[in-house]
Amino acid sequence: MTIRVLVVDDQYLIRAGIVGLLEATDGMTVVGEAGDGDEAVAQAAGLRPDVILMDIRMPRMNGIDAARRILADAAEGAGPPPRILMLTTFDLDEYVYRALRAGASGFILKDTGPKRLLAAVAAVAGGDALFAPSVTRRLVEAFTRTSEPGEPVEPGARRPEIAQLTARETEVLRLxxxxxxxxxxxERLFISEATVKTHLNRTMAKLDLNSRAQMVVLAYETGLVAPGGSPRTP
Known part of the structure; x- marks a missing residue:
């Protein structure tokens, strides 16, 4: 199966380099290019890519707003939503956390090597989390106290939907x-990987989440995970 990718970046040389790399790789094809968020929203609706490589900082509409619009539009359609992989210059870019909350599946640095970029696209297309646990924790801990500039998040302020989860689903979400x-x-819960995936899918459906990255953010924001990456007991 070929992974269909939409590449979005306002810098032509970076965009062209990514496009060339993807087109030269078996199992991947570039279905479109966009230079800003407005173009990305329009092309995503018409082309229905599997993965969108989305720059964060762009003129007109930035990548975060574009990701939010694209996923909202996809939710109203019949097919699965695209996986959005954010492109950023710094691994702790202040916008990355907001992008995860908007529904992006992960992020990758612009100076990432070709092999890692291709592996990231494949991982995201398959529904996996992109980044390593240490990067996830460092990112979320840096921004989990601020959902938007000047808007604090109260530790342990649990969303009402959490109550819908079974004890096992809550434990899987915490881990x-x-x-x-x-x-x-x-391995930790002595169950199969298939069972873990079932619990995660049910949790995402109940909590109206689009990606595993959003699950990580939610676990921190609701107090299921303490800063430092250790699970809390309810």
């Missing part, structure tokens, strides 16, 4: 929030 993989969660 996913620490950045553990499905295999690690399965």
């Amino acid at each position: 996913a929030g620490t950045g553990r993989s499905n295999a690690e969660i399965a």
Whole structure:
């Protein structure tokens, strides 16, 4: 199966380099290019890519607003939403956390090597979390106290939807929030990876989440995971 990718970046040389790399890779094809968020929203609706490589800082509409619009439009359609992989210059860019809350599946640095970029696209297309647990924790801890500039998040301020989860779903969410993989969660709880995936899918449906990254953010914001990446007991 070929992964269909939309590349969005306002810098032509960077965009062209990514496009060339993807087109030269078996199993991947570039279905479109865009130079800003407005173009990205329009092309995503018409082309229905599997993965969108989205720059964060762009003129007209930035990548965060574009990601939010694209995922909202996709939710109203019949097909699955695209996986959005944010492109950023700094690994602790203040906008990255907001991008995850908007529904992006992860982020990758613009200076990432070709092999890692291709692996990231493949991982995101397959529904996996992009970044390593240590990066996830460092990112979320840096911004978990501020959902928007000047808007503090109260520690332990749980969303009412959390009450919908079963005890097992809550435990799986807590462990996913620490950045553990499905295999690690399965080993910890003495269940199969397939069962872990089922719990994660049900949790995402109940809490109206689009990605594993959003689950990690939610686990921190609701107090299921304490700063430092350790699970809290309810």
